[in-house]
Amino acid sequence: MTGTPGRSVVAAIDQGTTSTRCLLFDHDGQMVSLTQREHRQHYPRPGWVEHDAEEIWRVVERIVPEAVRQAGLEPAQVAGLGIANQRETTVVWDPATGRVLAPAITWQDTRADELVAGLVADGHAEEFRRRSGLTPAGYFAGPRLRWLLDHVPGLRERAGQGRALFGTMESWLIWQLTGGPEGGRHVTDVTNASRTMMMDLRTHTWDPVLLDLLEVPPAVLPEIVPTTGPFGACRTVLPGVAIGGAIGDQQAALVGQTCFAPGEAKCTYGTGAFVLLNTGERIVDSHHGLIPTVAYHLRDQQPVYALEGSIAVTGSLVQWFRDALEMIPTAPQIETLARTVEDNGGCYIVPAFSGLYAPRWRADARGIVVGLTSYVRRGHLARAVLEATGWQTWEVVRAMDADSGIPLAALKVDGGMTANHLLMQFVADVLDVPVERPLVSETVSLGAAYAAGLGIGFWADLEGLRRNWHRAARWTPTIDPEHRAREAANWSDAVNRALGWSPR
Ligand SMILES: Nc1ncnc2c1ncn2[C@@H]1O[C@H](COP(=O)(O)OP(=O)(O)O)[C@@H](O)[C@H]1O
Ligand SMILES: O=P(O)(O)OC[C@H](O)CO
Numbered sequence: 001m002t003g004t005p006g007r008s009v010v011a012a013i014d015q016g017t018t019s020t021r022c023l024l025f026d027h028d029g030q031m032v033s034l035t036q037r038e039h040r041q042h043y044p045r046p047g048w049v050e051h052d053a054e055e056i057w058r059v060v061e062r063i064v065p066e067a068v069r070q071a072g073l074e075p076a077q078v079a080g081l082g083i084a085n086q087r088e089t090t091v092v093w094d095p096a097t098g099r100v101l102a103p104a105i106t107w108q109d110t111r112a113d114e115l116v117a118g119l120v121a122d123g124h125a126e127e128f129r130r131r132s133g134l135t136p137a138g139y140f141a142g143p144r145l146r147w148l149l150d151h152v153p154g155l156r157e158r159a160g161q162g163r164a165l166f167g168t169m170e171s172w173l174i175w176q177l178t179g180g181p182e183g184g185r186h187v188t189d190v191t192n193a194s195r196t197m198m199m200d201l202r203t204h205t206w207d208p209v210l211l212d213l214l215e216v217p218p219a220v221l222p223e224i225v226p227t228t229g230p231f232g233a234c235r236t237v238l239p240g241v242a243i244g245g246a247i248g249d250q251q252a253a254l255v256g257q258t259c260f261a262p263g264e265a266k267c268t269y270g271t272g273a274f275v276l277l278n279t280g281e282r283i284v285d286s287h288h289g290l291i292p293t294v295a296y297h298l299r300d301q302q303p304v305y306a307l308e309g310s311i312a313v314t315g316s317l318v319q320w321f322r323d324a325l326e327m328i329p330t331a332p333q334i335e336t337l338a339r340t341v342e343d344n345g346g347c348y349i350v351p352a353f354s355g356l357y358a359p360r361w362r363a364d365a366r367g368i369v370v371g372l373t374s375y376v377r378r379g380h381l382a383r384a385v386l387e388a389t390g391w392q393t394w395e396v397v398r399a400m401d402a403d404s405g406i407p408l409a410a411l412k413v414d415g416g417m418t419a420n421h422l423l424m425q426f427v428a429d430v431l432d433v434p435v436e437r438p439l440v441s442e443t444v445s446l447g448a449a450y451a452a453g454l455g456i457g458f459w460a461d462l463e464g465l466r467r468n469w470h471r472a473a474r475w476t477p478t479i480d481p482e483h484r485a486r487e488a489a490n491w492s493d494a495v496n497r498a499l500g501w502s503p504r
Contacts, residue, residue, distance in 0.1 A: 010458055011067065011078050011238065012448040013060060015085040015169050016249060017106065017271045020059045022067040023445040024078070027458070029468030031440060033071040035063040042103060047110035047354070050103035053091045056169070057176050064237050080244035081177075081234060082452030084252035084444045085169035087195045090144035092155065092220075093172065095165050098180040102152045104169075105144040108271075108312060110354050112143035113363040115150075119143075124213055131210055133194070133201035133283060133292040137361055139310070141168055142197035146214045159220040166220045168192045170246040177243060179235045187231060188222040189246040190303070194294040199224065201283060201292065204303070226297040227251075228455030244458070245451025250274040251295050252447030254306060257412045257438065258469045260462045265400070265408055267393060267427075268444065269417035272357075273314040275396045276306045277404060288399035289359030298454055298462075307404055309358040309396025313351040314389040315417050320353075321385050327378055335420050338382040345380030346371040348494035349388050356498070359399040366501040370494045389417065390426040391491040397431055410434045414443040421475075429479035430488070439470040 009024040009032055020039065024032040037059045042050040068075055088107035093100045105111065116136045119125070128136045136143075145166050149156045158164040165186055167175065175184035193199045193206075198214060200207040204224055211218060225231065231243035247255065250268060254276045257266040262280035267273055276295065283292045284307045295306035318331050328334050350356075352365035369384070401407050410433050418424055418437050428435040440446055453459040 009071065009073065009078055010080050010082060010244070010449040010453045011064065011241070012082045012084065012445040012452065013064065013173065014249060014252075014442070014445040014448060015056060015060070015083065015173060016444070017086045017108070020056060020063060021442070021445060022063045023442055023449070024067055024071050024073070025446060025449045029440060029446060029465065031442060033067045034442070035067040035070060037063050049106045049108045051089065051106055053093070053100050053104045053169070053172050057173065060173060061237055068238070075238045075241060078238055078241050079458045080242045080452040080456040081238055082245040082247070082448035082450070083170045083173055083243065084247055084249040084448035085173070085192070087168060087192055087248040087250065088139060088141045088144070089169050090141045090148065090166070091169065091172045092145070092148055092152070092164055092166050094163065095186075096163070096181055098176065101155060101158070101164055102148050105148070107139060108354050109144070110138055110363065112147045113138035113355070115147060116143050117363070119213065127213065128197055128210060131200050131207045132197050133285075134197050135289070135361060136197060138363065139357060140195055140197040142210070142214050142216065145216055145220070149216065156217075160217045162219045164220055165222070167222050168195070171222045174231050174243060174246060177234045177237055178232045182235070185232045186222045187225050189227050189248075190224055190297050191227060191248040191251040191294045192246070193224045195248065201294070204294070204297070226299045227451050228299045242456050244453060244455030245448060247296060247448055247451045249444045250276055250308065251293070251306065252451065253414055253443045254278065254295055254447065255450050256440070256443030256445070256447030257414065258462075258466045259412065260466070263406045263409070264412075266412040266414065266443070269314055269389065269413060269415035271314070271316045273311040273389060273393060273415070275309040275393060275400065277400050277406070277408075279305050279307050279404060281305065284404050286399070286403045288402050289361055290396070290399050290403055291358065296451065307400055309400060311392045311396060312354045312357040314392065315415070316353070317349070317351040317385050317388060318417070321382070327381065331416070332419060334382050334385060335422050337379050338386055338422055341377060341379035341383060344383040344387055345376045346373065347376050347380045347384045348491060349381070349384040350494050350498040351388050352498045356495070358396050360495070362499050364500050364502060365498045368494070368498045370497055386420065386423045387426060389423060390430045391488070393427055394430040394488065408433050410436060413437050414441055424473070424475045425478070428475040428477050430484060432477045432484070435475045436471050437473040439472040
């Protein structure tokens with residue numbers, strides 16, 4: 001065993017879309033304690049989704065010491081801290097006061113779509129693709145920063161003078177943890193920076209041409225560092241504890257699932273769903289709507305890349321079914337309701353609430369329910385809600401097979417929705433590959449802990465971590481291929497009907 005004697009655990013913060021968790025892991029990757037707290041979601045206009053970054057920081061200040069206390073430990077017994085975060089969510093703050101200068105614009109927010117459409121219409125799409133690897137979309141952080149610079153009074157002037165800082169959530173938290181206005185470090189990890197449309201995917205530096213196109217002053221940007229930092233040590237919350245790693249949450253899940261070899265893939269089913277395929281040192285240029293992205297970069301090693309299919313709406317459709325339509329009292333009860341019927345009754349739901357992300361990237365799509373007849377019951381709708389997640393995964397995996405030339409052999413899954421057996425069986429059926437869930441379902445936190453632990457020498461190498469992965473559940477395909485083909489055709493037809501919706 002490596003690590004410092006007396007320091008027996010690594011702490012991980014998983015700053016997610018709906019809540020923040022703090023987990024402590026021991027050397028075998030076993031969870032020692034967990035604390036969690038939700039934060040508020042703000043929907044000031046249709047298509048806008050905001051968070052209060054100060055509220056999230058207060059949550060972190062509270063839950064991290066709680067997790068250490070719950071484990072019966074002192075901060076001095078924590079070997080290191082790792083951070084995983086919701087990606088693309090854009091924060092701007094005042095370095096003198098540590099106060100935010102605007103609400104954080106989250107990754108689900110569509111307000112930058114128009115701006116991106118303008119950049120594309122002006123012929124800049126290829127430039128962004130060539131340099132950042134990304135097909136321009138309002139999903140990425142750079143366009144959101146530009147929106148803020150254009151709309152928050154005085155922000156552009158402040159930014160040019162170094163009186164405003166930009167960061168994604170991990171950057172904001174690291175700055176606070178390392179001292180805030182008293183010398184906090186303004187850094188971002190490379191996996192998060194690769195989601196901004198401002199970073200050169202090969203050199204891992206801010207690209208001056210893209211900054212010009214987005215009219216972003218360099219003074220506002222954090223320094224890009226590898227996944228394992230250096231980030232410095234905490235001056236508050238866990239004083240003296242080294243921040244050993246920071247990583248976007250979907251990349252963290254890839255690490256937590258130990259998908260370290262090219263060809264290994266995972267899908268995390270939370271608010272949205274994110275399929276990541278490890279492509280090793282190769283950047284795979286997508287022709288089918290996927291995102292080449294940095295998977296992780298361990299200091300002094302070659303960066304590892306991934307191909308990603310980002311699906312905006314999966315678990316949030318279940319939430320909508322629960323809260324807006326009041327069809328079920330709790331999310332897990334969707335499975336009970338769906339099991340009251342044999343099939344979807346001819347009904348399909350395309351949840352294009354934020355347009356459609358991968359592989360179609362159509363900002364002009366909106367949600368539809370098709371195939372309604374008087375035969376359709378609530379149970380059929382519940383099936384259609386769950387099947388929407390399966391078919392969206394199918395579209396992404398098909399695109400991945402085409403782009404990478406590596407047909408998927410199996411899919412490792414995690415996230416809140418994987419508690420749903422009906423859904424996981426459906427995913428195995430439509431993908432026609434086995435689907436596997438690990439014993440430690442908190443893979444995002446585990447991945448953040450692994451990043452931190454590798455950064456500080458608590459764990460020696462990636463390969464050793466594979467021994468910590470244990471299978472808890474496996475679903476294998478059982479569907480009749482002809483039935484699958486018919487249903488796939490119906491789904492594709494439904495998606496086509498969701499495109500190009502532009503109400504007057
Ligand atoms: N049994 C279930 N069946 C289907 N969906 C579920 C189930 N349990 C939770 N969910 C959905 O999973 C999501 C929560 O998963 P989680 O991994 O915590 O998400 P996030 O990290 O995005 O906040 C919610 O959107 C919820 O609707
Ligand atoms: O917080 P999650 O799990 O919903 O993940 C959000 C993604 O990182 C957005 O790209």
